[in-house]
Amino acid sequence: MILEEMYRSGVRTPSAQQIQQITAHLSNYGRIEGKNVFYWFQNHKARERQKLRRRLSRHYQLLCSGHSLPHHQLYCMQDATAFPQSRHHATPTHSLHLVLHSHPTLFLPSHQ
């Protein structure tokens, strides 16, 4: 409970000092050492991420399976109107037909 409280209030990868302190504090309740605290945060962080990813994944699956849009992500892919023209140079001329390196302007649909 204590660790989760800490996590909830922002602690993610505590430094050595922090770990020492936390360990000291928790020692009041039982045998514990730094590595346990270290592992706890590693695992907890990872598994929270995991949960989030699972949620998102499910979310996307729904999205792609023809159901209503979830409201984030993808909205950014929408119409792509106003386009930032290159600030510094006209379309680079050093590219020839060999162009491997991309510049956004190269991807402006030529017919739009």
Added chain:
Amino acid sequence: MILEEMYRSGVRTPSAQQIQQITAHLSNYGRIEGKNVFYWFQNHKARERQKLRRRLSRHYQLLCSGHSLPHHQLYCMQDATAFPQSRHHATPTHSLHLVLHSHPTLFLPSHQ
């Protein structure tokens, strides 16, 4: 998610062709064009770097603020009680007492 998958597997600055293909693929999910893909990779690369830099910065600040240890580990060197014996190999013998680095097992007390 798809783009991150690509990034994770090595794509950093996709060529024009690659961008075209990626765009085509992603078009199944919504309106998107090459420049969006281009920007995504630019930004993602940059922001990954940024994250790392922040980490390092924080790291060094701690280091220099007299708080000795850079991050975690070392706390492991403290009481040196029961330590996790590696499942697969005997205790590593390379455990200089100077070690600052990462893995808990690296801090197996040399005398155990």
Added chain:
DNA sequence: GCAAATTAATGATTTATTCAAG
């Protein structure tokens, strides 16, 4: 009720990824 069996959670370890520096 109550073990054996099965499944979920958590702890600990290993492997992969990431960037910067050399």
Added chain:
DNA sequence: CTTGAATAAATCATTAATTTGC
């Protein structure tokens, strides 16, 4: 291109919960 360092991701191992047949 390689290496070092941090740490995220994947995996292994153990413990806690839950289910099942009796």
